[in-house]
Amino acid sequence: MTAFVLVSGPFTGGWVWGEVAERLRAAGAEVVPVGLTGMVDGPPGGPETDLETHVANVVRAVDGCAADEVVVVGHDYGIHPALGAADRRPGRVARVVYLDAGMPGDGDAALALVPEGAVAERDGFVAPPSGEEWRRWGSLDGVPAEALARLDRLAVPQPARTLTQPLRLTRSPFERPTTGVLCTANGNGIAMVEMLVATGPPAFRVLAGPRVGFLELATGHWPMLSAPGELAGALLRAAADEGHRVAAPEQASPAHAGSFLLDVAERPRVREGRVDLHLPEAEGPRPAVLFVHGGPVSPGTRPTPRDSPTLLGYARYVASLGAVGATLDHRLHDLGDYPRAAEDLAGAVELVRADPRVDGERIALWFLSAGGLLSADWLAAPPPWLRAVALSYPVLAPPPAWRAVHPRFRPAEAVSAASPPVVLTRAGLEHEVFATTVEAFVGAAEEAGAALDLVDVPLARHAFETLDHTAETRAAVARATRAVLGHLEG
Known part of the structure; x- marks a missing residue:
């Protein structure tokens, strides 16, 4: 018994x-x-x-x-x-x-x-x-x-x-x-x-x-x-010991292992605190794209996100196209850490804008995965120098079980006609609970009249840059990047 x-x-x-x-x-x-x-x-x-x-x-x-x-x-x-x-x-x-x-x-x-x-x-x-x-x-x-x-x-x-x-x-x-x-x-x-x-x-x-x-x-x-x-x-x-067994992954984290889907050359890199700047060949102040990783990521994870193939790949790719590619290690170690991660992001933005190699009036923020929740502040009250917000396979509202997330971080409630242009990359094979938040965001953005550019990748998975090296995914990254850089022109 x-x-x-x-x-x-x-x-x-x-x-x-x-x-x-x-x-x-x-x-x-x-x-x-x-x-x-x-x-x-x-x-x-x-x-x-x-x-x-x-x-x-x-x-x-x-x-x-x-x-x-x-x-x-x-x-x-x-x-x-x-x-x-x-x-x-x-x-x-x-x-x-x-x-x-x-x-x-x-x-x-x-x-x-x-x-x-x-x-x-x-x-x-x-x-x-x-x-x-x-x-x-x-x-x-x-x-x-x-x-x-x-x-x-x-x-x-x-x-x-x-x-x-x-x-x-x-x-x-x-x-x-x-x-x-x-x-x-x-x-x-x-x-x-x-x-x-x-x-x-x-x-x-x-x-x-x-x-x-x-x-x-x-x-x-x-x-x-x-x-x-x-x-x-x-x-x-x-x-009775019944139940589904979860298989151990072949690799610990796609975002921190494998290789980026595009073959991009290494660019000169400058490190200051939590931020790295990957520099283009072009001289003079250049627009910048700051990439914001997801998580939570344990403090002891190595490589840290800014040294992961995904962020390195994106930053080098942007630099090869003439903009500064900036990456950040923020302190999202637990679901309750979003306010602290937001502070890290705000500090990183100030550092990037103040750098003499950056045109501080032409900045884009690119959020990945659960880092997408950090976009809420910037969508709700965008400064004039924020020319675009990019979102790749993002989480755009905390799933019901993520109760520790501060209510401030709800991009689906923050987006409006006053938000900067949004470039949203959707993975067709996304986790259902995340895909639901993306669809809610798209509905809210369309209803509000926000400028929204959708890049759909039907056969891609979450974190596809190191998982799915296909012509479709390469084209999606190139298209999203061109869209973001287009908003930084002029």
């Missing part, structure tokens, strides 16, 4: 698992919905209640199980105490299930995954949302009106220290069997995981481990309310 220890997300309690628990018990499982201290069905708690308190709650639930095999399920915030308990009872917890949850490690606080502006602490507690405000914590897709009303009625303030105290682990959570149950209407899915493993920071490579599996649910962030039967089935499959 299997025991399921169910750990709920913020502001809720064991009650939220009611229908799921019934179905699991009907299948012969032992089920323990945990009542966390300070929550509606847990022991009373005050401002002193912290994450360690909730870890102790889950440890007691694990210790009380009669079954030989214990599966701990953590939803949203609940993954933090779930992992803490599994770390303290390695011999009892056979598997951890991440239910539409983040990937915290040792030293991470839950607050890092909380949506910007969603937390207002008062007297040591964080007030729960209500009604449509729940959307800031995840998609409400499929949640019946009655269930949402019950969520409102039973939600209670969360002790703030449960969100701010760092999680403490003595080993990697992925040393034990692990299952991710992904809610696709919330922007999570197996395709997203595969993309992160293939192109994201090295930390995501653990998701390709042999003991890690994934299951999908076609619903929003609250499957215990929107699809309890399907969720119960997924948990039973997880306990």
Whole structure:
């Protein structure tokens, strides 16, 4: 027999698992919905209640199980105490299930995954949302009106220290069997995981481990309310070690390995701080294109983005055509780092414009991948010297699961008729969750009357410059570059 220890997300309690628990018990499982201290069905708690308190709650639930095999399920915030308990009872917890949850490690606080502006602490507690405000914590897709009303009625303030105290682990959570149950209407899915493993920071490579599996649910962030039967089935499959295994990539990151699709000669390069300038042969101040990489990129990644084949290739290509090709290493190391990366970008722009080899009145910014979110500031309030914004296979609105991204970074909401001309390169084989944001941006740009030049590459993938060396992709890069440089003329 299997025991399921169910750990709920913020502001809720064991009650939220009611229908799921019934179905699991009907299948012969032992089920323990945990009542966390300070929550509606847990022991009373005050401002002193912290994450360690909730870890102790889950440890007691694990210790009380009669079954030989214990599966701990953590939803949203609940993954933090779930992992803490599994770390303290390695011999009892056979598997951890991440239910539409983040990937915290040792030293991470839950607050890092909380949506910007969603937390207002008062007297040591964080007030729960209500009604449509729940959307800031995840998609409400499929949640019946009655269930949402019950969520409102039973939600209670969360002790703030449960969100701010760092999680403490003595080993990697992925040393034990692990299952991710992904809610696709919330922007999570197996395709997203595969993309992160293939192109994201090295930390995501653990998701390709042999003991890690994934299951999908076609619903929003609250499957215990929107699809309890399907969720119960997924948990039973997880306990049986079913689920999709993600293959390890042949290379760590296409953007940081391989070769650029065009054969371009090296140009003289000047390095100042985080910025490199690749210089053309032409004399006198020249227009410049500053390339902005995506991410998040781990601080220890080598080569750094500006030394990657993609950015080197673009910068040298632009320089061969008579403009200064500038590249930047910004500090987008985590989804919460967009404000810091924006500061780095603003500083890089000032440095580039001030260089005597650059015509500071003729600048273009070229954003790639998730760096596209950084374009929002420049689209919303463009300075007169910004002649064009280029976007290649960009992310133009945070997917629902990217809750840590500051709400300021939403290009699809920032674009207007006053925005500079936009050159947008769309990869036909783009990840669906990213392609959706691009289509929303195109619709918003067209409705606003923004100047938009679309470069479509039907058979290209995300980061195609080092993945797809074809006549089609080469032509697309050449066309996009000519369009950008055309806006810099005169």
